[in-house]
Amino acid sequence: MKIEGSIALVTGANRGLGKALVSALVEAGAAKVYAAARDERKLSADSSRVVPLALDTTKPEQIAAAVRKANDVTLLINNAGALTSYDVLATSQADFDADFRTNVHGTLAVIKAFLPVLERAPGGATIVNVLSLTSLASFPALGGYSASKAAAYSVTQALRPQLKAKHIDLLAVLPGPIDTRPLEQEPQGIRARFRELLTREGRGGQESSGTDEFWPPRRFHK
Numbered sequence: 001m002k003i004e005g006s007i008a009l010v011t012g013a014n015r016g017l018g019k020a021l022v023s024a025l026v027e028a029g030a031a032k033v034y035a036a037a038r039d040e041r042k043l044s045a046d047s048s049r050v051v052p053l054a055l056d057t058t059k060p061e062q063i064a065a066a067v068r069k070a071n072d073v074t075l076l077i078n079n080a081g082a083l084t085s086y087d088v089l090a091t092s093q094a095d096f097d098a099d100f101r102t103n104v105h106g107t108l109a110v111i112k113a114f115l116p117v118l119e120r121a122p123g124g125a126t127i128v129n130v131l132s133l134t135s136l137a138s139f140p141a142l143g144g145y146s147a148s149k150a151a152a153y154s155v156t157q158a159l160r161p162q163l164k165a166k167h168i169d170l171l172a173v174l175p176g177p178i179d180t181r182p183l184e185q186e187p188q189g190i191r192a193r194f195r196e197l198l199t200r201e202g203r204g205g206q207e208s209s210g211t212d213e214f215w216p217p218r219r220f221h222k
Contacts, residue, residue: 001075001126001128001154001169001171002123003025003028003029003075003189004028004029004030005029005030005031005071006025006030006031006074006075006076006126007030007031007032007034007073007074007075007207008025008026008030008032008033008034008067008073008076008077009033009034009036009053009070009073009075009076009077009114009192010025010033010034010035011035011036011037011055011057011077011078011080012036012037012079012080012081013035013036013037013043013079014035014037014038014039014042014043015042016178017130017165017175017178018035018037018077018079018080019035019044020216021033021079021110022035022050022076023046026046026047026049026050027073029048030075031049031051032050032051032055033047033049033051034050034051034066034070035050035051035052035053035071035075036052036053036055036066036080037052037053037054037055037080038054038055039054040053040054046102047135047162048173051065051070053069053070053081054066055119057078057080057102057107057110058101058102058105058106059107060109063110063113064111064113065115067113067114069116070114072075072117073103073114073117073118073121073125074118074122074125074126075125075126075127075128076110076111076114076118076120076125076126076127076128077126077130078107078110078111078128078129078130079130080102080106080107081102081103081130082098082099082102082103082145082148083099083100083143083162084098084099084141084144084145085098085099085142085143085144085147085148086141086142086143086144086145087140087141087143087144088140088143088144088147091116091143091144091217093134093173095144096144099144099145099147099148100148100151101104101148102150103145103152104148104151104152104155106180107152107155108155111127111159115166115168115178118166118168119167119168121168122170124167124169124172125167125168125169126168126169126170127163127168127169127170127171128170128171128172128173129152129153129156129170129172129173130150130151130173130175131149131153131172131173131174132145132146132174132175132176133175133176134146134149134150135149135150135152135172135174136150136153136174137151138150146179149168152163153172153174155174156170163180
């Protein structure tokens with residue numbers, strides 16, 4: 001993936017990781033960065049190379065408008081995400097659907113819409129799907145969210161060979177917890193639980209019960 005000279009688009013760019021990605025792309029020499037978010041007024045353009053773009057990835061008409069405006073993209077970073085469903089047994093159907101609507105269907109819709117643009121990119125193009133470590137091993141306290149990210153990872157794997165044939169690389173990024181506002185807003189002390197699980201050292205060779213049986217994941221399959 002070549003960043004210098006690229007024309008990038010970052011979804012969910014108004015805060016947290018998305019905002020940091022926009023700054024990092026500018027610093028790395030991207031020629032232009034479309035910073036996309038639901039509310040364009042919340043986007044900050046700290047560089048003349050940053051172009052604010054209104055984009056709700058769950059709305060087809062906004063995706064189509066974004067494609068028309070950003071018709072020169074060579075690097076697409078799908079960072080927009082939702083975290084509304086937690087315990088699988090307790091979460092509502094509406095909250096469960098909301099995570100899948102953004103994390104799975106929205107990501108796929110953006111890829112499909114921008115495909116003709118990316119196919120025209122000289123020298124090939126790149127798509128980066130920002131997923132989660134929970135794509136590989138569910139965190140039960142975030143069970144609904146974990147399921148949506150696992151589905152998004154499966155879709156990513158399914159798309160990769162098809163896009164490769166079109167000279168488009170597709171990468172998956174699987175970060176652990178990032179200390180941003182969505183994490184601060186999670187209920188049930190999940191933020192503290194994450195910190196406890198991810199900073200714990202040594203277990204004396206013994207496994208504990210409950211959540212610790214599943215998290216942190218001990219083995220990943222390529």
